[in-house]
Amino acid sequence: MAKMRFNHMELTLPLGTLTDEYRAEVREFYGDVFGWTATDTQILKQTALLLSTDPATSQFVLLAEHKEPMAPPPFDHLGLLFETREEVDTCLAKCEAWQEKDPRVEIKRYNDLVMPTVTVHAFYVRHLLPIHLDVQCMERPEGVAAPSGRWVWVED
Secondary structure (H helix, E strand, O other): OOOOOOOEEEEEEEOOOOOHHHHHHHHHHHHHHHOOEEEEEEEOOEEEEEEEOOOOOOOEEEEEEEOOOOOOOOOOEEEEEEOOHHHHHHHHHHHHHHHHHOOOOEEEEOOOEEOOOOEEEEEEEEOOOOOEEEEEEEEOOOOOOOOOOOOOOOOO
16 A cells, blocks of 8 residues: 555635635734644635645645535544644643633643553644644653654654
């Protein structure tokens, strides 16, 4: 079987959502919390908003308007994997700071999920998008190796 990884996710929003104000709010929150960049892009006869996780735009979330937008599900989410607990906690602190000034920021805190070979440290956040982001890291006990077939980010 050929190896693959996720490249993008498109989220549809109600017609009229992608206003200049909405775009600015998305840019500010996701830029500050996750370091994402937001770019207006022409696709499907509209100006969508592309949220890129990296300079090469190898992974992104595309926000587009549609007459039949997705309905916000209660727990459907996109998982974001960080390397360390400290990175997750820093991200959570940024989300909490945003929540203090904007009550639309939704945060769901979770106890660590402890299993024999891995501990998942995570929280969910949702702001302006119709899904949650599951922000997490996976810690392995001493002596337990990470899977050999995992993806690793390499800076050029």
